Amino acid sequence: MIALAVLDVALRAFVPTLAIGDSVPPLPLVDQDGRNFSLADLRGDVVVVTFLYTSCGDVKECPLIAAKFGRIQHAIGDAPIRLVALTLDPQHDTPARLRAFGAIYGADTSRWKLATGAPAVVEELDARLGVTSLTRRSTQGFAHDDAAVVLDRSGRIAKIVPGNQWTPDDLLAVARSYAGAPVDAWTGLRLWLAGAAERCGGGGGAFTTAGALATLALIFGAIAFAFSRAFAPRGEG
């Protein structure tokens, strides 16, 4: 495992990872219907990109991501938001396999594309978006990073949500905020707090209700303390 981690670091050195504000390069991909496209073609819409492979059999990994995307696509409504699931296994994930995979998750391909392409191109794009697969294990598939990357309407990286613990509601709210679509007040507050925590050096990836409540309690506690100090009766001197 250590050797794999070292190898991963070494490989990453050759592929610069994109950061917030960077444009995603127009690398050629192929969708589930065999049509050529690139992420740059989707400019004008907010695009949420995530990563999976179709032979992943662990319900806690790719199937969970696909199920969450399925939930999101039904809640998008009229907002200009597109979903892209980019394969981590371009060698085996042909358009036909991606189409079949999408079908068992109810993918509406007008909203949700499943993408593959030339292995070197797909692996480069995965890596540039900060996600690499470390190895192909014999029985359990790939070990790989997880993330959801939100591209704004001009095709720039607006947000990177690490891991796969994000909820469909919260990821959709992030996408809606960049799409200029309304976000409900509570979700907006939680996202703002998560963003503030992230800017202060904390983890902002998981927008938990408990975390938001704890942060709110801390803020109100600090304000109450400041008021109590400011208006406390002063001793006569």
Next chain:
Amino acid sequence: MRHISSSIVVRAPAGFALSFLNTYLHERRPDTTTSQIRLEVPLTALADSFAIQKTVDIDASLEKSADGQSDVLAITWQPHGGGPFPSFAGIVSGAITAEELSTLTLEGDYIVPGKLAGILFDVTVGMGIARATLQRLLTTFRDLIEADYRQRI
């Protein structure tokens, strides 16, 4: 050998359901070979609401369907410790029927133990018992899948 199938509606995407079963059955392995589950075998031919429990060694793995594209869960079981109980080999397949609603189908072949007596038993009451057993197993699977889906999504 007799062919049998049974279906059930599940409130989860079919892909999630199949992956859940794959993970669930692998994580129940007491060692590195097979899992064990308890099948409830309804014996309504003998008495209403009468059922026995039978432990089976079960093996499951995600495989490609006959067209090589979609996933199915290949599933086999044999009676744990032997005994006069059918073994089974088949697949669980799934299809989305509506938003976050799927149909899971368990189908395959079971082998009746005990030569002529077994065959006679099967054509009289055994087939009905086998169908009911499959339906109860699918009901158990559905409850597990839906609980996990509600928790994770």
